[in-house]
Amino acid sequence: MEKTVNWTVDEVEAALAKGEIILIDVREPQEFHAERIPGALLYPLSDFDPHKLPHSGTKKIVLHCKSGGRSGQALPMCQEAGVEVAGHIEGGILKWIAAGKETRSDLEEKKGMSVPQAVMALGSAMVLISMGLSMAFGPVWLLLGAAVSFMLLQAAFTGFCPAARFFLALGFRPA
Structure with missing residues (x-):
């Protein structure tokens, strides 16, 4: 199993563009739907099972969350389950947003109480x-x-x- 590393937002953006990685978002559904990295797949840490992660022979799995804490918790879970994970985004989606990278949202209009x-x-x-x-x-x-x-x-x-x-x-x- 390869060593897990912290990925920079630029490395993740380049790898996503080349189709080299599968990006897994371990935040909760409400966070994911409010703002997410395009192409990321949702696997919340609250019911995280490393064996349910998608497997692609050539693509590496990279995790991310809001700031790196929850994806940092998911990394050892994957290692203990024998699931290869290449690492996680250093600083999470907050660093992605701070770098001015593109995000998506499922929110159309802000009506009612959040x-x-x-x-x-x-x-x-x-x-x-x-x-x-x-x-x-x-x-x-x-x-x-x-x-x-x-x-x-x-x-x-x-x-x-x-x-x-x-x-x-x-x-x-x-x-």
Whole structure:
């Protein structure tokens, strides 16, 4: 198995143009649909299975995410499964965008509340309800606010938010 490396955005762009690589995006669906690198295939880290990655005899697999963290987590998963991966984009799609490279989006019009806005509104409402219930019925209701805070912190650090998936399933726009 070849050694994995950090690929620059220019190397990835050139390899995509020549048809030498398969670019795998390990971000979540809402991130992918909001903005993606043309030609990238979606395989979210939240249900990532290296054995489901496409195999092409001559093409190398290169992973990417938002900034390199999640694709960095997927690399050892591929290595442990015996799936050859050539590396990942150093700096992820953020570096791709900063370099002025082309991106695509499935968003046509920005109507209604976005998923991040809906998650923030739900979290804020639950904390306010928690405070009201704790004043009326006792401090045990503050645990609801603490649970919401924990969920939002977990989402911030891991990039995975169950509430975001819920709102996406309801038809809220990705971003």
